[in-house]
Amino acid sequence: MRNISAIFLREFRSYFLSPIAYIVTAIFLIITGYFFYTYLSGFLQYAIITSLQATEMRAIPPAINVNQLVIEPLFHNFSTVALFMVPMITMRLLAEEKKTMSIELLLTSPVTTLQIVLGKFFAGVALLVAMVAPTILYFVVLVNFGEPEIAPIIAGYIGFFLLGTGFVSIGLLISSMTENQIIAGAVSFGIFLLLWVIGWVANYVERSIGEILSYMSLINHYDDFTKGIIDTENILFYLSFIGFGLYLTYRAVESIRWRG
Amino acid sequence: MKKVSVFSGILGAVFITFGLVNFLSSSFWDAPTIILVSLGSAMALFYIVLHAGNIKKSILKRKTKHLTNAVTATIMVLGIMVMLNYILNKGKIRVDLTANKHYSLSEQTVSLLENLERDVRITSFQQNAEMFYFNHIFDEMSDYTDKLIYESIDPDRNPRVAKNYGFKQYGEVYFESEDRTDKILGNGEQQIINALIRVSRGEQKTIYFTSGHGEHNIDDFQNSGYSKVRDEIIAKNYIVKKLDLARMGQIPEDCSVLVIAGPETPLFSEELQLVNDYINRGGRVFFLVDPEPRPGMTEFFDSWGIEIGENVVIEASGGGRMASMAPEIPLVLDYSNHIIVNTMNRQYTYFPLVRSVAPKSEGIPVGVDGIWLLRTSSMSWAEYDEPEVNPDNPNAPLSSKYDEGRDRRGPIPIAAVVEKRLFSGATQTNEQIAKGALVVFGDSDFASNSLFVHSPNITLFLNALYWLAEEEDLVTIPPKDPQDRRVTMTDQQANFIFYLTVIIIPGLILISGMSVFIRRKSM
Numbered sequence: 002m003r004n005i006s007a008i009f010l011r012e013f014r015s016y017f018l019s020p021i022a023y024i025v026t027a028i029f030l031i032i033t034g035y036f037f038y039t040y041l042s043g044f045l046q047y048a049i050i051t052s053l054q055a056t057e058m059r060a061i062p063p064a065i066n067v068n069q070l071v072i073e074p075l076f077h078n079f080s081t082v083a084l085f086m087v088p089m090i091t092m093r094l095l096a097e098e099k100k101t102m103s104i105e106l107l108l109t110s111p112v113t114t115l116q117i118v119l120g121k122f123f124a125g126v127a128l129l130v131a132m133v134a135p136t137i138l139y140f141v142v143l144v145n146f147g148e149p150e151i152a153p154i155i156a157g158y159i160g161f162f163l164l165g166t167g168f169v170s171i172g173l174l175i176s177s178m179t180e181n182q183i184i185a186g187a188v189s190f191g192i193f194l195l196l197w198v199i200g201w202v203a204n205y206v207e208r209s210i211g212e213i214l215s216y217m218s219l220i221n222h223y224d225d226f227t228k229g230i231i232d233t234e235n236i237l238f239y240l241s242f243i244g245f246g247l248y249l250t251y252r253a254v255e256s257i258r259w260r261g
Numbered sequence: 262m263k264k265v266s267v268f269s270g271i272l273g274a275v276f277i278t279f280g281l282v283n284f285l286s287s288s289f290w291d292a293p294t295i296i297l298v299s300l301g302s303a304m305a306l307f308y309i310v311l312h313a314g315n316i317k318k319s320i321l322k323r324k325t326k327h328l329t330n331a332v333t334a335t336i337m338v339l340g341i342m343v344m345l346n347y348i349l350n351k352g353k354i355r356v357d358l359t360a361n362k363h364y365s366l367s368e369q370t371v372s373l374l375e376n377l378e379r380d381v382r383i384t385s386f387q388q389n390a391e392m393f394y395f396n397h398i399f400d401e402m403s404d405y406t407d408k409l410i411y412e413s414i415d416p417d418r419n420p421r422v423a424k425n426y427g428f429k430q431y432g433e434v435y436f437e438s439e440d441r442t443d444k445i446l447g448n449g450e451q452q453i454i455n456a457l458i459r460v461s462r463g464e465q466k467t468i469y470f471t472s473g474h475g476e477h478n479i480d481d482f483q484n485s486g487y488s489k490v491r492d493e494i495i496a497k498n499y500i501v502k503k504l505d506l507a508r509m510g511q512i513p514e515d516c517s518v519l520v521i522a523g524p525e526t527p528l529f530s531e532e533l534q535l536v537n538d539y540i541n542r543g544g545r546v547f548f549l550v551d552p553e554p555r556p557g558m559t560e561f562f563d564s565w566g567i568e569i570g571e572n573v574v575i576e577a578s579g580g581g582r583m584a585s586m587a588p589e590i591p592l593v594l595d596y597s598n599h600i601i602v603n604t605m606n607r608q609y610t611y612f613p614l615v616r617s618v619a620p621k622s623e624g625i626p627v628g629v630d631g632i633w634l635l636r637t638s639s640m641s642w643a644e645y646d647e648p649e650v651n652p653d654n655p656n657a658p659l660s661s662k663y664d665e666g667r668d669r670r671g672p673i674p675i676a677a678v679v680e681k682r683l684f685s686g687a688t689q690t691n692e693q694i695a696k697g698a699l700v701v702f703g704d705s706d707f708a709s710n711s712l713f714v715h716s717p718n719i720t721l722f723l724n725a726l727y728w729l730a731e732e733e734d735l736v737t738i739p740p741k742d743p744q745d746r747r748v749t750m751t752d753q754q755a756n757f758i759f760y761l762t763v764i765i766i767p768g769l770i771l772i773s774g775m776s777v778f779i780r781r782k783s784m
Contacts, residue, residue, distance in 0.1 A: 233354045
């Protein structure tokens with residue numbers, strides 16, 4: 002346990018001693034903040050227009066719901082931006098070590114492979130959390146000026162956490178397979194995108210294969226959370242996905258030992 | 262040769278992959294697929310044969326052993342994960358955290374599915390490409406009951422099956438249960454529920470609508486007819502018939518509910534006696550009366566502990582004006598706890614010309630329980646005078662004013678229900694054998710064809726009817742519209758939010774990054 006936290010702390014600190022943590026977080030917040038503002042002002046305008054129309058036609062104005070019209074799209078936006086940002090987070094986790102050959106030091110030390118993998122993994126997840134934490138501000142604003150439902154917001158964050166962690170586990174895996182950070186980042190991004198869209202093909206193939214493919218899509222399991230639905234099927238999927246990613250990473254790092 | 266063989270090996274693998282993908286997406290072994298796979302296999306074989314020696318050597322290396330170990334273990338782990346997902350998902354739990362359960366099947370649907378008595382086979386015909394989203398609701402429904410056998414068929418690939426069912430359009434869904442069949446187009450939740458009810462109910466109940474006194478006619482398609490309500494009732498698997506009580510002389514044995522829908526002249530005393538006896542036997546009656554023309558019969562209602570007022574309820578709250586309705590059309594939002602109306606909250610119903618209907622406060626016969634169902638707002642009153650026509654402008658809306666002492670202040674109940682418990686009479690057990698019930702509304706036009714578009718009105722009518730038919734689980738629950746949750750802020754505040762979220766916070770982060778960077782540089 003101590004080894005894991007040692008590796009974790011070392012990695013996490015180095016994120017903040019380099020530009021990475023700041024730039025990734027800032028970009029994430031700029032983009033999501035901009036979309037938040039856009040959705041919010043669109044929502045406010047829509048509210049005003051429909052009330053005006055309603056009083057003109059002497060009808061009751063339609064119900065408009067901030068959760069559906071602002072919060073749900075915002076969480077979708079989070080996932081899209083994460084798609085781009087997580088490769089930046091994970092690309093250096095193991096590729097750097099391989100490049101500078103410090104991986105050998107690590108592997109010959111009394112630290113086990115599992116501890117290495119977990120330590121790095123937690124560092125990636127921690128940065129993910131740090132990156133998304135300031136977005137709570139958006140919801141504080143909404144609560145201050147309106148009455149959104151809170152439970153679906155929590156569900157959305159849970160879903161995002163699971164999705165993001167899934168991305169981290171795959172990013173870590175890719176990072177363990179190359180020495181070049183850029184390649185690690187690019188391939189991670191490519192695979193995330195692939196796993197994202199794999200569900201779209203489901204409509205055009207046989208039903209049973211389509212079901213399998215859409216089950217494998219990372220984003221299909223995210224939709225329920227953005228709507229405020231917690232389904233153990235989705236949780237199980239993400240946990241399996243993360244577990245499998247970590248297992249493959251473990252195998253990959255182990256293989257460095259016998260590949261010489 | 263060697264170089265060519267490597268090239269051929271790679272190309273062979275590519276061809277095989279393409280061939281397999283082709284097969285997967287069309288599930289036909291057509292000519293291109295076969296050619297690709299066989300050619301690819303031949304090329305790969307070519308490579309293998311030429312490199313046989315090398316291949317043998319590398320298989321024997323220690324590295325390869327490690328590799329095969331790793332790969333086998335990985336495949337096993339993957340297999341375990343897949344199985345785990347598959348098995349555990351059978352018992353999955355799904356929680357909808359939205360306030361009005363917007364994204365789940367309604368409670369009515371769930372309780373219906375859980376209480377499904379017989380097996381129902383559902384067959385849908387849909388194009389392959391649309392199937393995934395179309396089936397979603399049926400899959401969700403299957404989670405709640407084993408009695409649903411659902412199959413989704415592409416009519417283009419199974420023309421014979423499609424023909425057997427009489428398939429005509431994509432999106433048709435067929436329901437079969439024992440000897441009953443039904444068909445709908447589309448996958449709306451309400452449609453599916455109606456069809457399930459229609460097809461799985463044991464016996465069919467019959468609802469009789471009286472005629473002969475100017476009641477609303479269930480076959481009348483005009484504005485004042487009840488044909489649309491009748492269609493709704495039939496859709497819920499009831500038989501609807503007309504009954505001329507005076508001519509028949511008796512209420513049929515199979516009558517589950519008797520509906521007297523707004524008679525314009527009073528029922529004959531013999532008819533009222535029949536109704537009386539019917540309720541006393543445990544019968545269920547839905548009686549709708551109007552303020553104009555006044556049909557009398559006050560003693561009948563009196564004998565059941567209900568007072569129907571010789572008045573018209575006027576609404577002065579301005580609520581009607583908001584929906585451009587005159588003051589004689591009260592909008593109602595005040596419902597009691599009775600099961601007929603307790604799901605109506607937040608939906609307003611409106612009644613063109615209605616009179617007060619309330620349980621009497623005293624002088625109620627023994628064994629009878631009465632409760633009001635809905636009432637007008639506190640800014641309304643029961644007007645006992647005839648409204649005055651403006652002599653200068655005969656077509657202007659009639660005006661009424663509140664006369665202290667003569668008129669009654671709101672809230673005014675306009676519908677009520679009484680129940681009479683009947684006991685077996687045996688002194689030992691004295692068990693309840695039946696419950697006669699009488700539901701009275703002070704207006705009958707609210708459910709006519711012209712007002713059918715306002716669905717809460719119809720929901721209310723049907724709720725009362727179904728409750729009378731003792732089908733409590735058919736009380737319609739309104740569609741789950743999104744709740745109104747707004748955000749209000751000034752332009753200034755919105756601007757400030759922009760600067761805060763897009764510029765200030767990210768800016769602060771970048772600045773702290775830079776400070777770290779600068780400090781390290783200077784170290």
